[in-house]
Amino acid sequence: MNVEVELIETLDAESIEAFCRDEPELSSRPSRLSPEALARMIALPEFQLLVARRNGGICGTLTLAVYQMPGEVKARVDDLVAEQTEGGQAIALTLIREAARRAVAAGAAAIQVVSKPALLVANSTFERIGFRQERPGIYRRTFHT
Known part of the structure; x- marks a missing residue:
């Protein structure tokens, strides 16, 4: 399966649709994501909106926040969405590896x-690639620098 990851720098109908379509999978609350919210995120240097493409279409999304705190740079993925299937695992792995690469590059x-703790396939995938569970639904991976 050939999956490519790209950074969304300019919103278009396809990327808006992908993020807004996938957002309800992340929360049981009503969606508050809008094209305006996505535009605000893209405008901030701390956020990187990544999409995975397979056969030209968007098949997964990820939101990465990388920001400077006193004494360290922090990186956090809050919104990773891919199908809860074997193919979806490969997409999620590709997205999370690219997010990790970008986090390391940023320091x-x-x-x-x-x-979500209920996403058993996703959570076991995180552990399989070196993340440790800090508490339910929170995983962390340290890089050796």
């Missing part, structure tokens, strides 16, 4: 992933 010593 982060670790990356944190927030996931």
Whole structure:
């Protein structure tokens, strides 16, 4: 399966639809995501909206926040969405590896992933690639620098 990851720098109808379509999977609350919210995120240097493409179409989304705190750079993935299937696992792995690469390039010593505890496939995937569960739904991977 050939999956490519790209950074969304300009919103278009396809990327808006992908993020807004996937957002309800992240929360049981009504969606508050809008094209305006996505535009605000893209405008902030701390946020990186990534999409995975397979056969030209968007098949997964991820939101990465990388920001400077006193004494360290922090990185956090709050919104990773891919199908809860074997193919979806490969997409999620591709997205999370790219997020980790970007976090390291920005100077982060670790990356944190927030996931719904009920997403058993996703959570076991995080553990399989070196993340440790800090508490239900929170995973962390430290990079050796």
